[in-house]
Amino acid sequence: MSLKKIMAATSVATMLMSGAAFAQSTLVYCSEGSPEGFDPALYTAGTTFDASSHPIYNRLTEFEIGTTNVIPALAESWDVSEDGTEVTFNLRSGVKFHSNDMFTPSRDFNADDVIYSFERQTVEGWSGEYFTAMGMGDLIESIEKVDDMTVKFHLTQPEAPFVANLAMDFASIQSKEYADAMEEAGTPEMLNQQPIGTGPFSFVAYQKDAVIRYAKNADYWKDGVPKVDNLVFAITPDASVRYQKLSAGECHIMPYPNPADIEAMQSDENINVMEQEGLNVGYLAYNTMQEPFDNPDVRKALNMAIDKQAIIDVVFQGSGQIAKNPIPPTMWSYNDAIEDDPYDPEAAQQMLADAGVSDLSMKVWAMPVQRPYNPNARRMAELIQEDMSQIGVDVEIVTFEWGEYLERSADEERDGAVLLGWTGDNGDPDNFLAVLLGCDGVGGSNRANWCHEPFQDLIAEAKTLPTQEERAALYEEAQVIFKEQAPWATIAHSVVYMPVRPEVEGYKVHPLGGHIFNEVSLAE
């Protein structure tokens, strides 16, 4: 047999094999890593949520796939009391939990499951981080079972983003019956290893760093969902290898392509590249408590010296867009009327001189890790260093190991401006503006240590208002103040690319970063 014939024969065999693998509609997703576990309330990583909360569980409310709108899920509807401190959820009836070798549910989902799912996170020694980080422990005063299908949350204060918080992964609903059974059997860790939920897919098997298998939940409460019989995560940590697997037909969808590969993917007829702006922001935060960075004019001048377009081109290789506001453009209340500071080194130099600042030297902190909002902080810092030298500002770049970086950069006494960023949790502007720029965050997540009363008043009031419209007006105003005061140089929002095979139908890129396959089907 000639080499050509051998090659033809082998490739036919390979095609047959991969064809067989995909029969009975199996969707294969080349995921980027192993989940830390399968109980979403214990973890904070997106990779973990993709494998746990999205396929296996539901929440009372959920984000509509592809948007940040909050829609009913296990709660069919909810009412907020006049004073905003009581939220009553009417639960969906007839929702079935999955079963496995150890457990078969004897009843449908009800209020006990809701109460269990939240109360376990308030117990001392609970190691999940998200519940506390979102301030839920202080916010929820008590949870009341009104009847089997109604629960009422009593809050310590009115909090508009509360319903959106319940759509987050940590708020996934567990089966109390399963938890009790495992507790009794002395194996409570099974909740994290052999998960039982109400979601569109049930857990079948997991081999660490290799594969996760799910089967369609035939009893799923939403008609016609999911659309495939099996879901498989082929864990493939290397982005170039994911690309090869996708193009060889060994998987249907892959996340996080190398920016350098995107052009080749776009010209490949076997791959469709979907894209959407990520719900994140990368920024340079000045320490506004220290001279001369306590002067807004100085900060503004420095902002005008930074050539953001060059950063987008070099650091993001095109997969990013210039940021002018502290919240991303896909988020409601984004104030598009705001004009970004122009890139104008001459004017910047003049402004510095007018502010009486000369021979300025400063530190710029570069993160040691890659993040969607900043794929290469070192390179970004070098570009900023170059830009600053144009206006006579001397920049020294410093960096630390990631844990040290996070710790030291939060110090109020910190010397220098810090490169960092944020990815949204719940699609609510409060999750950016209050966390990153509110007075409570000074010395912590507010890396600019910026506590500005007019801004603070606006975001505090916005949190208590009932309608999105009223809140949006205040947030838009807050963004104007932010721009005038310039505690940060807003640098970029990333663009998320999702390469998929042409036979994949119905996939939507989710702005909150999750990869969700409920509505995905495969064309013949």
Added chain:
Amino acid sequence: MLRFLISRLLTFIPTFIGVCIISFAFIRVLPGDPIVVMAGERGLSDERYQEMVEQFGFDRPLIVQFWDFFTGVLQGDLGTSFVTKRPVFDEFFALFPATLELSFCAIVIAIVLGLPAGVIAAVNRGKFFDRALMSSALVGYSMPIFWWALLLIIIFSGNLGWTPVSGRIDLLYFFPPVTGFMLIDSLLSGQDGAFTSAVRHLILPSIVLATIPLAVIARQTRSAMLEVLGEDYIRTARSKGLAPPRVNGLHALRNAMIPVITVIGLSVGMLLAGAILTETIFSWPGIGKWMVDSIYRRDYPVVQGGLLMVALMVMVVNLIVDLTYGLINPKIRKR
């Protein structure tokens, strides 16, 4: 031989204690607080931080923490991962067979090809074959594994479609692990084509992982052979009229084996290091990737437990190597 074995085993004990101390100290010497890393950009309140410190037991003196670790190790308990909350021991043994299978295939390839290549090169010293072989060995030795693996994937999996891109077996096959060794499990499963699929998946990663040890073994065999071939007893054997294959194979190779076996023993450590890259590229679910991830996450129990286990494996292999010396060279076992 028994005394030799016992004296070797006795040196094992201080080495073991040393390895425990180093494994424990290594991750703690690195900067970065595991709790801060876990919280990420979000950060956490002082009270919460304190609570976590107590939960992980970091508030106790280092020596107490070490003693806990050490006594745990003696009882076969390596602690529980901060991240997955599963026993480190279980995680290690779920993943280790994959690394072992891959390393075993790689070392077999390296020996089967490296030894004869080195012998032939030595016998044909200075001739074309020798030069070609030694140049390719040098290339193999200096090859960046990462690049080499991707190149092979692009050619053989991407363009030619001969081998799968990554993983241990086609997703079509699904059976619970029995031994953890895919070659054995696929046979046990009785599923048609499963074994072939497992073999096909092993080809590229074992070649990649074998590359550096292969080059090292070939070069080492060649130089050891050259040295031996110049010895008087070889000349004697030749002048007695023994056939060249018998001289080279029996008299020369056996005596050249000592340094070669040393290199093979040392390669095992190198294989485990090389496995980190190879496993990452080929999505091979072994301990390499597991260790690297846990270093990034500052998952102390996994890093110290994993390091200790790997060090133990290397120690065991080197013990076996020492014993093999004795088998090959009677002078050593009598010492």
